[in-house]
Amino acid sequence: MKVVIIGAGVAGLGIGWRLRQAGCSVTILERAQPGGGASWAAAGMLAVTAELEDSPEPERALALRASALWPAFAAELEEASGRAVFLNQGGALLLAGDAAELEVMRSRAGGDLRIVDPAQAKALVPLLGGSLGGLWSPREAHVDNRALAEALTIAFLKAGGVLNPNEAAVRIETRGGRASAVLTPYGRHDAGAVLIAAGAWSGLLEEIPIVPVKGEVIALSPPSGAVLPGPVVWGEHVYCVPRHGRLLIGATVEEAGFDTSVTQAGRKHLRACAEKLMPSLKSWSLSDHWAGLRPKSPDGLPLLGGTATAGLFVAGGQYRNGILFAPAIAGEMADLILGKATVDPAFDPRRFLGDLHE
Numbered sequence: 001m002k003v004v005i006i007g008a009g010v011a012g013l014g015i016g017w018r019l020r021q022a023g024c025s026v027t028i029l030e031r032a033q034p035g036g037g038a039s040w041a042a043a044g045m046l047a048v049t050a051e052l053e054d055s056p057e058p059e060r061a062l063a064l065r066a067s068a069l070w071p072a073f074a075a076e077l078e079e080a081s082g083r084a085v086f087l088n089q090g091g092a093l094l095l096a097g098d099a100a101e102l103e104v105m106r107s108r109a110g111g112d113l114r115i116v117d118p119a120q121a122k123a124l125v126p127l128l129g130g131s132l133g134g135l136w137s138p139r140e141a142h143v144d145n146r147a148l149a150e151a152l153t154i155a156f157l158k159a160g161g162v163l164n165p166n167e168a169a170v171r172i173e174t175r176g177g178r179a180s181a182v183l184t185p186y187g188r189h190d191a192g193a194v195l196i197a198a199g200a201w202s203g204l205l206e207e208i209p210i211v212p213v214k215g216e217v218i219a220l221s222p223p224s225g226a227v228l229p230g231p232v233v234w235g236e237h238v239y240c241v242p243r244h245g246r247l248l249i250g251a252t253v254e255e256a257g258f259d260t261s262v263t264q265a266g267r268k269h270l271r272a273c274a275e276k277l278m279p280s281l282k283s284w285s286l287s288d289h290w291a292g293l294r295p296k297s298p299d300g301l302p303l304l305g306g307t308a309t310a311g312l313f314v315a316g317g318q319y320r321n322g323i324l325f326a327p328a329i330a331g332e333m334a335d336l337i338l339g340k341a342t343v344d345p346a347f348d349p350r351r352f353l354g355d356l357h358e
């Protein structure tokens with residue numbers, strides 16, 4: 001089967017890689033450069049505890065499946081691509097903002113999740129100022145998401161996939177009610193199946209209800225002698241991720257259309273929140289500042305599956321967790337396109353979409 005995938009983020013690349021491994025002919029169309037969308041802007045956390053406490057069960061189950069897949073997925077990808085993705089399974093410390101939050105954390109503790117008092121928190125992260133303590137989660141991890149997208153690109157190409165950068169899909173054609181081709185300014189790509197994995201831009205192509213949610217991130221560099229935190233640290237309105245000698249501080253959350261400009265207000269807010277947790281960050285220098293667009297659906301859950309148009313699939317709406325979900329989405333969407341699996345009804349794109357080509 002020939003599959004045309006629209007979008008070379010971690011979703012499109014991961015699914016494309018799995019489909020190539022299964023013997024499909026796969027072309028990925030990317031309007032800019034691979035891995036340059038949200039997959040570039042992300043902080044790379046595999047935040048299975050911190051991000052998903054309020055999520056409905058199907059999404060938590062997806063997160064747990066993905067989290068369990070990550071170590072083997074990273075090893076397989078590194079082997080296939082010859083590139084490191086820097087999977088770090090160093091855990092995360094979730095600090096309580098007040099006594100009420102600490103109580104909620106107490107109710108979540110159990111198994112490998114344990115409550116830490118202020119002294120234990122400080123022992124885990126010596127940079128902390130005063131804190132109320134919080135929840136320690138050894139199951140949290142993070143990867144270098146930019147390295148991940150590069151490794152996926154290489155693995156996909158080495159597996160024989162075709163990747164066309166700087167070629168935007170502008171229209172999906174149907175024949176006899178089936179998706180049959182993707183049109184671009186340069187030509188037409190016939191397809192047995194078409195997958196829309198265009199991140200926050202998916203709704204520009206078809207009537208897919210995915211909106212962009214802007215997030216700004218800053219990176220701080222330590223003065224000489226200062227040591228980065230080992231684990232990821234979560235506090236009020238902020239998370240701090242150690243990455244290659246810098247501390248990433250994220251992220252703002254704003255519906256601002258497709259604007260990816262960085263703002264002084266965003267920078268100040270992120271710095272202030274991080275310095276409240278770790279006062280000595282005041283002497284760290286700002287070394288980078290960027291913004292990206294998370295793809296969000298109306299109910300906040302991913303859209304993973306077919307549409308009412310035969311042969312037309314969507315993998316989108318991963319919102320804040322598309323890096324975490326990547327290994328599960330890659331395998332499960334490839335199986336679905338190959339007709340070997342069905343979609344979880346909670347993620348079925350048809351909950352929002354009619355026949356896109358009626």
Ligand SMILES: Cc1cc2nc3c(=O)[nH]c(=O)nc-3n(C[C@H](O)[C@H](O)[C@H](O)COP(=O)(O)OP(=O)(O)OC[C@H]3O[C@@H](n4cnc5c(N)ncnc54)[C@H](O)[C@@H]3O)c2cc1C
Pocket residue numbers: 006007008009010011012029030031032033034035036037038039040041042043044045046047167168169170197198199200201202205214215216217250251291292293294295315316317318319320321322323324325
């Ligand atoms: C600031 C920020 C922090 C985040 N932190 C985390 C985190 O710590 N952990 C986590 O799990 N997730 C995180 N996320 C979310 C995560 O980045 C996304 O959910 C994930 O990257 C989505 O992947 P994707 O492949 O669907 O989209 P993208 O990576 O955005 O890729 C979509 C691609 O489609 C291309 N495209 C768009 N339209 C077309 C077209 N018409 N034709 C061809 N190509 C097209 C785009 O150019 C882009 O390259 C974060 C996101 C942001 C913005």
